[in-house]
Amino acid sequence: MPLLGPDDPLPHRPHRVLLAGTSGSGKTTTAARVAELLGAPHVEIDALFHGPGWVPRPGFVDDVHRFSAGPAWVTEWQYDQVLQHLAERADLLVHLDPPRRVVLRQVVRRTLERRLRRQELWNGNVEPPLRTFWTDPEHVVRWAWNTHPRTAARVQALRRDRPDLPVVRLRSRAEVRRWLRGPLARAAG
Template sequence: MPADPAAAPSAPQRILIAGVTGSGKTTLAQRLSAIRDLPRVELDALFHGPEWTPRPTFLDDVRAFAATERWVTEWQYTSKGTDPILAPRADLAIWLDYPYRIVRARLLRRTISRSVLRRELWNGNHEEPLWAMLRQGPEENILRWQSATLHKWRERMPEIAVEHPRLPILRFAHPRDTERWLRTLPRTS
């Protein structure tokens, strides 16, 4: 796995962003979309139908955008079958492997903001009220989900590197590393 940004393509066209919940995948995807003028596809919007029901067309929708020449998206829903679709098409994977204190603080801010403001997320869905989250198990409670999956990417990335040897993987251990790399990207917008 190259940790050196010089090992990555200078003008990536299909980018996957991996990281634990709350690491900043969506925010980075938005920024890369603006910098590189790449269409951004949010997998949460493709997966979650009304009332948080999985959309039956999810994998077909993923296949459709993955077949295009330019995109940036969060690397998630791997247990739902996205890996064999997205990884072979990507020309760069970015792994946000930030310290726990950073990802936990980011997730807390995001969750509280979404819950209090009742902002619509995807397809009419909203974050649960904070009091309701206290009763939820790890599958439903985003804070517990983060704790349960905290080391998922550290376990998976060595396997991914072997399975997809042509896919450059940039691992950023701190947001300042990500910022430094972003400043080196050529802007297309």
């Protein structure tokens, strides 16, 4: 199946959708919009993964297997333990692939807003103090910068492994909006 763009029609109405992209690319926001259009549940995978104190939850993999056995869902494609399983169950992958500079701007803005507002994220967690950018090698801003190219490579590998899986590549917020209003809305009926 060829790589689809923001204006290409979808081959079918999707039911199990993955959103791929690095931190700050807009996965969770877009996943919520996709789920709303499709009338499918959005399962925020970060909420399943992160327990209190940012400790991974022991039931994470079981929870992912449980929701992904359902007929319809939308979630973010991340966490090595479940990547393959989710890829096998999905019937559409949306690759959010904005340029690295855009991702960096978005993740910095999001991180600052969350920290300054002390916004609770998942299971009581909040963004760590801003100084941790300098002390934590896996700080979300550093993570987004360092892992940006990995997502494209992961998507390419999936396209080789699952040539039947439709993959939509969107490079900007404008393309996301066009795709949501156009091809996805038409496929959702």
